[in-house]
Amino acid sequence: MASTDSVPTTDPSPSTAPAPVGPxxxxxxxxxxxxxxxxxxxxxxxxxxxxxxxxxxxxxxxxxxxxxxxxxxxxxxxxxxxxxxxxxxxxxxxxxxxxxxxxxxxxxxxxxxxxxxxxxxxxxxxxxxxxxxxxxxxxxxxxxxxxxxxxxxxxxxxxxxxxxxxxxxxxxxxxxGEASLLGRPDEGEPVEPLDRPERFLVRKLGRDFLIAAEDIEWLQAAGNYVNLRVRGHDYPLRSTLASVEARLDPERFVRIHRSHIVNLGRVASIEPLDSGDARLHLHDGVVLPCSRTYRERLRARFGAG
Structure with missing residues (x-):
């Protein structure tokens, strides 16, 4: 019997996140x-x-x-x-x-x-x-x-x-809905690498859903939680930002601030600031902070030198 953190999603579309609550x-x-x-x-x-x-x-x-x-x-x-x-x-x-x-x-x-x-x-x-x-x-x-x-x-x-x-x-x-990392099943091998998860489990109103890691737009530290931003909705994950960063694909996700990680595929432009910091403009209009510590690393990833 597999643990509840490793069972397949009850939603027919594994990459579809549950809709926001309420009208x-x-x-x-x-x-x-x-x-x-x-x-x-x-x-x-x-x-x-x-x-x-x-x-x-x-x-x-x-x-x-x-x-x-x-x-x-x-x-x-x-x-x-x-x-x-x-x-x-x-x-x-x-x-x-x-x-x-x-x-x-x-x-x-x-x-x-x-x-x-x-x-x-x-x-x-x-x-x-x-x-x-x-x-x-x-x-x-x-x-x-x-x-x-x-x-x-x-x-x-x-x-x-x-x-x-x-x-x-x-x-x-x-x-x-509250997110969690997929756990190791009680029997057999996990269906995907646990150190580099391709999906996250979201438990909402007694049902389990799976969201694809690639659907995460950005992540933000919030106390003992990390909020996963997926299609305009936040799902809190009980973890530290550094711990989640270590398990995300570094080719897709990059740290831009002490409290933010962004999916590179969602970045539309980088706006440099006189202070040495920058603002990241995402395709959906969201603006995220980028500190000078991570700015040059980010520019290098985009081939800006």
Whole structure:
């Protein structure tokens, strides 16, 4: 019995990659939907928290103006919203997976501390500006005590945001398909060389597909993954870029950047830059970076000297 990583494709056309998930509308507006989610979440939390805090103040008869709870909540919410892109970037650089958890957790613990510090500084700055506009002074209190208090709250918010980001990526990988290298069968010899694969296995929604290596347009490193670009769609492969590069055909694929490999057959032109770097224009209009380290090597491959 062959292992699941070496069985023939269930799709009748081995070189045909599975189609992108969802209607074109969702593909086209995905980025706006993602940004809208965080903005909407901030709006809902800001409004709800401002109202409930104001109700608590009125209930116990504290002498705060109605605008003050709104300033407290919105200064916090807007600062956290501004930090979301940084957390998205950080979780790409340091993703949470079971096999790398021992290395990732200390980094995320440090990340939560930085997150809380930036949150508090930004929040206090906004509050001071709002109070100054009303001719008042804002008193944050004892910084050491308040920083500990805020961190105990912020670490829960950090965990929630990171969990949402990682959970969303997990669902996307399952929907769009996740690539893997073909494994050695349990019995017999593999049908193709494992050190120079001609095809990659893509698992999507419980089905297996094979994509031909020659159909890969370019590859990009993304944290613990390498995204394989095939016909305008990305398939994440759990590997390092150097490891994948070593197993690709060097006559077809070439490294152009520390985070990019390109299929030479897809390159339409090379645009040199004054910095010594270059831009690669592909036949489908995609533009990829080419660092000076790899530029001359690439020019030589095209016979440009």
């Amino acid at each position: 074109p509308f969702l593909q086209r507006w995905r980025r706006f939907i993602e940004i809208g989610f965080w903005i909407g979440l901030t709006l809902v939390n800001g409004i709800a928290n401002s109202i409930t805090v104001l109700m608590d103040i009125r209930r116990v008869g504290l002498g705060f103006a109605a605008w003050q709870p709104a300033v407290w909540e919105w200064s916090s919410g807007l600062t956290i919203l501004a930090l979301v892109p940084a957390l998205v970037w950080f979780t790409r650089r340091c993703p949470l997976h079971w096999d790398t958890l021992a290395r990732s957790l200390p980094m995320h613990l440090l990340g939560s501390v930085v997150f809380s510090l930036v949150h508090v500084i930004g929040m206090v700055a906004l509050r001071e500006a709002a109070y100054a506009a009303q001719g008042l002074d804002y008193d944050f209190g004892s910084w050491p005590r308040e920083l500990v208090y805020e961190y105990l709250k912020d670490v829960r918010g950090y965990v929630m945001i990171v969990s949402v980001i990682e959970g969303y990526r997990f669902v996307l990988r399952r929907l769009q």
